[in-house]
Amino acid sequence: MxxxxxxxxxxxxxxxxxxxxxxxxxxxxxxxxxxxxxxxxxxxxxxxxxxxxxxxxxxxxxxxxxxxxxxxxxxxxxxxxxxxxxxxxxxxxxxxxxxxxxxxxxxxxxxxxxxxxxxxxxxxxxxxxxxxxxxxxxxxxxxxxxxxxxxxxxxxxxxxxxxxxxxxxxxxxxxxxxxxxxxxxxxxxxxxxxxxxxxxxxxxxxxxxxxxxxxxxxxxxxxxxxxxxxxxxxxxxxxxxxxxxxxxxxxxxxxxxxxxRVPFCIVTDRRYGFPPSRFGVPVAALSSPGPLSGAKCRPCTAACQGRCVAGVMRSLYKGWSWTDWDNGSLELCNARDQWERGWEKIFDKVAGKKSASVRKRFADLKKKECVDDFNEMKKRVSNWEAPPPEELCGLGLAV
Known part of the structure; x- marks a missing residue:
C-alpha cells in the first residue's frame, strides 16, 4: 500500500x-x-x-x-x-x-x-x-x-x-x-x-x-x-x-x-561553524570509518583528522552534539559553506560502484523517466494514494 x-x-x-x-x-x-x-x-x-x-x-x-x-x-x-x-x-x-x-x-x-x-x-x-x-x-x-x-x-x-x-x-x-x-x-x-x-x-x-x-x-x-x-x-x-x-x-x-553504536549518519547540506566548539555541530566526512551513530555528515574532503578531531571533540559539550570519535572513527568536514565542487566523485568513491551508478542515473534522469518509474512502482503496491507522478517528478527534474 x-x-x-x-x-x-x-x-x-x-x-x-x-x-x-x-x-x-x-x-x-x-x-x-x-x-x-x-x-x-x-x-x-x-x-x-x-x-x-x-x-x-x-x-x-x-x-x-x-x-x-x-x-x-x-x-x-x-x-x-x-x-x-x-x-x-x-x-x-x-x-x-x-x-x-x-x-x-x-x-x-x-x-x-x-x-x-x-x-x-x-x-x-x-x-x-x-x-x-x-x-x-x-x-x-x-x-x-x-x-x-x-x-x-x-x-x-x-x-x-x-x-x-x-x-x-x-x-x-x-x-x-x-x-x-x-x-x-x-x-x-x-x-x-x-x-x-x-x-x-x-x-x-x-x-x-x-x-x-x-x-x-x-x-x-x-x-x-x-x-x-x-x-x-x-x-x-x-x-x-x-x-x-x-x-x-x-x-x-x-x-x-x-x-x-550503529553505522549510519544523517546527510545534510545545512551549514555549521567550523571548527565547532562547545555547543557547535560537528559534520562528519562521509569517508569516516565510523560507526557514526546518526551524526550529521556530507561528502567532503576531510578538513580535520587525527589529533585535530581529538582537539575539537574534547571541546564539545558531550550532552549536546558530541559524536564518538575514538579509534580514528571520525573525520570532519568544514561545513561553513555549501557542498564542495566535485562532491560527486567523493561520494562515488566512498559509497561504492552500486550506489555510484544509482547517483549517476539520477544525475541524468529526465522527467519522463521519473514518471515511468513511479508508474512502475504503482503496479507493485497494493494501494496508491498520491498526487500524479508528473507532479512528484516536477520537483527539480528537467523535462
Whole structure:
C-alpha cells in the first residue's frame, strides 16, 4: 500500500517491490515522506527481499560466528553458542517486521537541481504542544517538530491498520530516517526486544531519535510522538526539543532502552561553524570509518583528522552534539559553506560502484523517466494514494 498525500507530506506503504529498489533510491526520488515497509518473514519468502536479506541476514546472522558475537554472549555459555545462535536465527526467521522510514530527503542532492517545494500545510498547535515543545534550534520551529512527529506517528497508524486488515501482529519494528546514509549493516548485538537507539552522541540533552528498533509494545510508545504530548504536559515537561521529548515519552511510559553504536549518519547540506566548539555541530566526512551513530555528515574532503578531531571533540559539550570519535572513527568536514565542487566523485568513491551508478542515473534522469518509474512502482503496491507522478517528478527534474 502506497500513500503520498502531497509532495511535502507523504505516507508510504510498500510491500513487494523492495527487491527491485535500492534503499538509497528513496533518498533520491521522494522529497518528504513517511515510509513503511512491511515484511512478513514467516509468510513471505526471504528471497523476495534480497537487499534486506543481505543487510540483515547475510551480515547479521552469518556474522554470528565472529569473535564479536561470541564475546557478546553471557559469560559461561560460549560452549552453548551454536544452539543459542540456531535458536536466535529461528526466532528471527519466524518473526514479522515493519521498517519505517521517516523524514525528508529534500537535503539530498543526487546531481541535479535539488528538490524544492513549498512549505507543508501548517498543523494546528494546541496549548499543550506550545507548552511542551520549544522552537529553539529547530529550523522550522514548533511547526517543524509537529510535522515530523506527525509523520512518525503516521507509521504507527499504518502498522495498526495493516495488522487489523491482515489479522496478525508484527514482532518488531525498525524506525529510521530517509536522509540517512548507512556504510555497514547492523551488527549482531542489536537487541530487538527493547527500544534501541544510537549510542550517546547527537542527543541534544535527551536521546538521539534517528534510529529505533523494538518490539511492538515499545515501538507503540516510541512512535507516539504527537499523542503523548498531553501526558508530557501533565507530567510537567515544558520547552522540550525533539530529543528531550523523545526521552521523556519513553521514561514516563516506563519503556526501557539501550544505546548502541550503529553505522549510519544523517546527510545534510545545512551549514555549521567550523571548527565547532562547545555547543557547535560537528559534520562528519562521509569517508569516516565510523560507526557514526546518526551524526550529521556530507561528502567532503576531510578538513580535520587525527589529533585535530581529538582537539575539537574534547571541546564539545558531550550532552549536546558530541559524536564518538575514538579509534580514528571520525573525520570532519568544514561545513561553513555549501557542498564542495566535485562532491560527486567523493561520494562515488566512498559509497561504492552500486550506489555510484544509482547517483549517476539520477544525475541524468529526465522527467519522463521519473514518471515511468513511479508508474512502475504503482503496479507493485497494493494501494496508491498520491498526487500524479508528473507532479512528484516536477520537483527539480528537467523535462
Amino acid at each position: 502506497l500513500k503520498l498525500k502531497s509532495p511535502q507530506k507523504a505516507t508510504m506503504q510498500i510491500t513487494r517491490w523492495v527487491s527491485d529498489l535500492d534503499w538509497r533510491l528513496l533518498l533520491l526520488i521522494i522529497p518528504s515522506l513517511s515510509v513503511l515497509v512491511f515484511l512478513s518473514l514467516s509468510s513471505t519468502p526471504i528471497d523476495s527481499f534480497p537487499s534486506l536479506r543481505s543487510f540483515i541476514f547475510n551480515h547479521t546472522l552469518l556474522t554470528s560466528n565472529s569473535p564479536d558475537f561470541v564475546n557478546s554472549l553471557p559469560s559461561g555459555v560460549h560452549n552453548r553458542r551454536e544452539s543459542s545462535v540456531a535458536k536466535w536465527k529461528d526466532e528471527l526467521l519466524r518473526s514479522r517486521m515493519a521498517v519505517c522510514l521517516v523524514g525528508g530527503a529534500r537535503r539530498w542532492r543526487p546531481g541535479w537541481h535539488r528538490f524544492e517545494s513549498s512549505s507543508p500545510k501548517p498543523l494546528n498547535e494546541t496549548e499543550s504542544q506550545v507548552r511542551v515543545l520549544t522552537a529553539a534550534n529547530s529550523p522550522n520551529g514548533i511547526q517543524g517538530l509537529l510535522q515530523y512527529f506527525n509523520l512518525v506517528e503516521g507509521c504507527l497508524q499504518m502498522i495498526e491498520t495493516y495488522q487489523k486488515r491482515k489479522n496478525f501482529t508484527y514482532d518488531w519494528i525498525v524506525r529510521t530516517r530517509v536522509d540517512g546514509y548507512w556504510n555497514a549493516p547492523l551488527g549482531p548485538r542489536i537487541s530487538f526486544r527493547v527500544n534501541t537507539l544510537s549510542r550517546p552522541g547527537s542527543d541534544y540533552g535527551g536521546l538521539n531519535d534517528r534510529l529505533g528498533i523494538g518490539d511492538l509494545n515499545t515501538s507503540k510508545v516510541a512512535l507516539a510522538r504527537l499523542s503523548l504530548i498531553p501526558k508530557l504536559d501533565s507530567a510537567g515537561f515544558h520547552q522540550l526539543n525533539s530529543e528531550t521529548s523523545f526521552k521523556a515519552q519513553l521514561t514516563t511510559q516506563h519503556v526501557p532502552y539501550l544505546t548502541k
